[in-house]
């Protein structure tokens with residue numbers, strides 16, 4: 447198998463091409479690196495039909511057999527880890543450390559989710575009567591993924607869907623389809639035909655998925671705007687939905703932190719994956735007592751970080767993944783400039799090849815400025831000053847989003863009291879981005895609906911089914 451050529455979709459365990467193709471672009475060089483099949487409606491229907499055919503036999507297999515096969519998917523990724531990392535960097539832009547994190551995570555998730563199962567809950571058990579709730583799979587589910595962590599997020603959907611007994615149709619972002627297509631190719635001959643299908647194409651393929659009467663659930667990761675559309679169209683046939691959407695995560699930094707050490711942590715909290723990270727720290731609230739020192743330390747550390755082509759040795763941060771997002775960031779920077787914000791670092795995009803945005807740190811812009819209220823999804827970070835705890839909690843919560851947050855303090859108990867007041871699905875204290883297949887992750891407010899990971903996430907790929915057995919049949 448050639449990882450760097452021959453990209454085909456996977457339907458019914460076979461490679462499938464399409465009449466039309468579109469180009470995958472390397473964002474560091476702006477060159478086309480692959481022709482990607484663009485599914486039309488007939489191909490889409492084939493994928494759904496193949497999943498539908500595969501479902502009954504897959505559902506009938508014992509949990510442990512499904513678990514073993516999902517664990518094997520982790521082995522397949524591991525055996526091809528080097529190729530996956532290179533391809534991921536080529537299509538997404540991220541540098542080596544980021545690619546290792548994503549591919550390593552994809553392997554771990556397959557193996558760990560494969561250890562999960564949903565037990566039958568017995569609510570009542572007496573001589574004559576049993577009340578038990580089991581979990582049954584949904585049928586065919588659809589997984590729609592974004593372009594920032596293409597393989598990891600595909601695995602976050604495929605692994606629990608399959609373990610729970612569903613068949614799945616996966617649709618990667620048109621900006622980053624390659625790793626997911628190769629993942630599909632690797633599963634051929636390993637998974638039963640049709641249990642996992644991968645189709646590539648434009649946004650319309652996602653829309654067809656949300657309308658299809660044969661798809662019982664959509665698990666979506668992407669923007670809040672698209673999430674709203676998916677929720678609207680899923681209402682047509684009351685599809686189940688899990689939506690992992692945008693965030694504008696606050697980080698609150700208390701005056702008792704070790705400034706140098708915390709600055710480094712905060713840098714990566716904000717800029718990992720070139721800040722194209724739903725849970726990046728996107729607003730840094732720093733206590734006024736340490737604001738200047740921390741800002742200086744952040745800038746100093748940032749100067750040691752190299753932005754460039756992820757394939758080049760020594761690169762720490764890659765480009766923005768696509769031209770559309772690059773333009774959005776240019777617009778955001780222009781707005782900051784127009785409003786005379788002070789840049790402590792960056793702010794100027796140099797002419798040249800590749801969608802490169804320099805690490806940009808904005809000095810205490812007004813709370814209602816776009817750079818604070820919008821999810822930048824790129825390396826533009828506002829530092830904000832606070833003095834009063836109630837005030838900073840109010841500001842941190844003053845957003846439609848509620849994905850995650852972090853609190854940094856030498857006083858973990860005090861930080862915990864702050865965490866309790868933050869409206870977000872995850873609050874980290876003195877660490878950040880420590881995900882686990884066994885820990886629930888999901889957004890509050892408009893950051894999402896539902897949970898991924900943990901048994902809560904697994905349960906979202908099932909229906910609850912209660913069976914009440916009375917052993918005494920009615921008798922006259």
Ligand code: NAD
Nearest residue numbers: 591592593618619649652653668669672690691692693724
């Ligand atoms: P996007 O919403 O533009 O696209 C995501 C996916 O949805 C793509 O596969 C796209 O083809 C598909 N799509 C587009 N329109 C659709 C429609 N009408 N119906 C069905 N599918 C459709 O998101 P993006 O720009 O790829 O990703 C960036 C966003 O994702 C950011 O807002 C980020 O915060 C969010 N994100 C969230 C999480 C999380 O777990 N909460 C993780 C990563 C990214």
